[in-house]
Amino acid sequence: MNKNIIVLIIVIILIVCGVSIWLINSNTNNNLNSNANINENNGEENNIANIVNDNNTGDREASDHQKIAIIYFSATGTTRKVAEYIEELTDGDLIEIVPKEKYTDDDLKYNNSNSRATKEQNDSSVRPEISNSIDTDSYDVIYLGYPIWWGDAPRIILTFLDGHDLSGKTVIPFCTSGSSGIDTSVNYFKNNYKNINWLDGKRLVTLQSEVKAWINSLDY
């Protein structure tokens, strides 16, 4: 065979081998890249799934920088129940306002104009004593709960507000009642304790799902 032809065949073989190696390499790279993309996308999907999961828990827990207290007065246990739901959902500290003189059934008779509760609500200067000391200093957010008495907050709530410096804190009122709303009491708080960051608050029933939906709607 002519020497030139042999050289030509060798050159052709080398070119074919070179092109083949390049093609194999570029295919492998493409596969690696697309695998990387799939992994990246999966990662993104996983992240989204985590966010959805986080939201699905629905629980609003105290963040690192916001400490939450649920401070409440309850004469017959209804407001306590709601306060306990809020404790579970926020992981805040539950603190009861305990009257020095406990309210008896007779004290709470609202159809008796001489009952203790009725007389207290008729006198805006009354401040029934609280028996326990309540430390509010370490909290940033306070849920404040009470029953509605004669359309308003029981006077003992004013004893609590007068006795604690809540300046700059966020206070979120909540109440239970037969049917009356919370607005009269919250308007009084807003007008008389102006250094507090009041949220509007809500009348709640003892239904955990309602309490949960409310808490999750709050902006603090």
Ligand SMILES: Cc1cc2nc3c(=O)[nH]c(=O)nc-3n(C[C@H](O)[C@H](O)[C@H](O)COP(=O)(O)O)c2cc1C
């Ligand atoms: C003295 C007194 C006055 C009340 N006044 C009202 C009222 O004006 N409007 C209302 O809807 N419910 C009124 N209630 C009903 C309570 O607000 C309701 O039963 C509340 O859930 C009790 O909460 P507690 O169990 O935490 O004390 C009154 C109850 C009492 C004892």
